[in-house]
Amino acid sequence: MIPHLVVIGTGYAGLLAALRAARIARGRVAVTLVGASDQLVERVRLHEQAATGRGVAHPVAELVAGTAVRFVHARVNEVAPGRLLTDAGVLEFDRAIVCTGGSVDLDLVPGARQHAFAIDGDRVGPLFAEARRVAARGGRLAVCGGGLTGVEIASELAEALPGLQVELVSAGEIMPALSRKAREYTRSALKRLGVAVREHTRVTMVAADRLETEAGPVGFDLCAWAAGFRAMPLLAGTGLPSAADGRVIVDRYLHARPDLLVAGDAAARATAGGGWLAAGCKTAMPMAAHAADTAIAELTGGEVREFSFGDGGSCVSLGRRDGILQFMDAADRPRERIVTGRVAAWVKERVCRYTLLALRAEQRGWWGYRWLKGQPQPLVAAEVMP
Ligand SMILES: Cc1cc2nc3c(=O)[nH]c(=O)nc-3n(C[C@H](O)[C@H](O)[C@H](O)COP(=O)(O)OP(=O)(O)OC[C@H]3O[C@@H](n4cnc5c(N)ncnc54)[C@H](O)[C@@H]3O)c2cc1C
Structure with missing residues (x-):
């Protein structure tokens, strides 16, 4: 029997992790993607949807078509050692990657x-x-x-x-x-x-x-x-250490437990500055790709590497014709150097397109997702791996 990797969540992180794992496993690991939604919602375009009504969701079935990823449309209710309890029954796994994301915090104030x-x-x-x-x-x-x-x-x-x-x-x-x-x-x-x-x-x-x-x-x-942030509560009952916003603390390989990796907005990864890596697509996709590499390496006897991330900067849109590109220094702090106006709006649009293109590239085997690597990160108190 070949080992079984289950990826939870059909956001950017879950899809990237599942598609990449299936591509690099080349049949040596069975990959299942399980998600409460059968759509990938392009969250980085939600403000565009709010302004135009144009839908920003894409069917998961299309995004995994032609790959070895099996998609199960079900909510996961509990993560037990080696098995998930879902609306569609029990799913056993050798490794799981949790990519359940988060949302704005509607419980921040009454009403x-x-x-x-x-x-x-x-x-x-x-x-x-x-x-x-x-x-x-x-x-x-x-x-x-x-x-x-x-x-x-x-x-x-x-x-x-x-x-x-x-x-x-x-x-x-x-x-x-x-x-x-x-x-x-x-x-x-x-x-x-x-x-x-x-x-x-x-x-x-x-x-x-x-x-x-x-x-x-x-x-x-x-x-x-649009205030506050809370990670989805799936891992809340597991006793795993978490940050104040509910993100589960991961070690330098993105493990929360030996059988469990966490990536994207669900994960809290320590930074050299003493805080946590910011939740965002720009961190979710690198984490997801790395978690896939780690899971497949562990399940097939390959080499496991530490997660590394360098912050290339942020793109902010200010309507359709204006925006800001914010560059960062070597310590991932914002520089005073920015690019604004139509150029920034144009770049932001390309960055949004690239998120989907990167998924298609993994799906079709055109290329593997790559990201900027950074400084070595510190260990966190909750490190679970040697
Ligand atoms: C308006 C807006 C603009 C943004 N712009 C940017 C930007 O410019 N740059 C940037 O870096 N980031 C941006 N972000 C943030 C970015 O969208 C998120 O960081 C990104 O979506 C995180 O991806 P994820 O896959 O970790 O989580 P999500 O995209 O939230 O996906 C989580 C998935 O998990 C599923 N799920 C949850 N619980 C369960 C369960 N129990 N069982 C099964 N499935 C479950 C959900 O259905 C969902 O499919 C923006 C966000 C918003 C709202």
């Missing part, structure tokens, strides 16, 4: 879950329909969260629906992970698009028609929630 649209796969379609209705009567949209997701949503909707009065509310400075210059550029771009920005304004509650904030109420007709 968000009831009264706000999360920037997430299944809520963005209805947000588009509501935003159009509200824009038609010149109504107000409050976007909560001043990180990349909140800024992209606010700018995209303000540009696409000029009737909408958009207000962006951020607990701290907007875009804290970027340079001062990038933040200044973002503020002026948002102003040009007519977006009112309230920084250092913590939301304490969401009611049906207003945000309660430390600086007083902010009225709205529609609220989009």
Whole structure:
């Protein structure tokens, strides 16, 4: 019997891990992909869907067609040693790669879950329909969260629906992970698009028609929630150590347990600076590719390597015609050097296209996904492998 690798999750990480594992295993390992959704949602384009209504999902069946990946459409309810309990029955495995991702945190403040649209796969379609209705009567949209997701949503909707009065509310400075210059550029771009920005304004509650904030109420007709981050809870009951946002801590090979690797937004990997690698597509895909390489090496007696990642920078879209490219220094800190405007918007579009192209390349065996390698990373307290 050949060993069995199961990959959980049909986001960027899960698909890349499964396709790559099947390609490099060349029949020596059986690869099963199990996912609660039978679609890959292009999450990096969710703000575009919110502004245009254009769908951003692709059938998993098409993405694994012609490969040795077996797809099981089922939610995984429990990860036990060597087996998964799923809606479709028990799946036994020799190795599993957990790529269950995360989402904005709707439990960050009371009322968000009831009264706000999360920037997430299944809520963005209805947000588009509501935003159009509200824009038609010149109504107000409050976007909560001043990180990349909140800024992209606010700018995209303000540009696409000029009737909408958009207000962006951020607990701290907007875009804290970027340079001062990038933040200044973002503020002026948002102003040009007519977006009112309230920084250092913590939301304490969401009611049906207003945000309660430390600086007083902010009225709205529609609220989009882009604040906070929580990993999906699948591994929460396993007793595995996790970061404050629920991501499971992985070691230098991306193991959380000897039989379990975790990749993408579900994984917390320590950085040299003492924090965790940021959740994002740019880290999810390298982790997924590395987890696939590790799992296949372990199951076939190959060489196992430590995960290495260098941050090439960030691309932020500010509507369809503007954006920011943020470059990083050798220690993965943002440089003051940025590229803006149409060039940045053009590059961002290519980066989004590349995520799908990279999956197709693994599917069709054109090339293997590659990424920028970085400095050696520190060990974490929860290291489980020698
Ligand atoms: C508007 C927006 C813009 C973004 N832009 C960027 C960007 O420019 N650059 C960047 O780097 N990142 C960006 N991101 C973040 C990026 O989209 C995520 O980091 C990326 O999607 C993570 O991929 P993932 O595969 O780990 O998780 P996900 O894409 O969230 O996939 C998780 C998968 O797991 C499945 N799943 C969950 N629980 C279970 C279960 N119990 N059983 C079975 N299946 C399960 C889900 O159905 C889903 O298919 C953006 C995000 C948003 C929302």
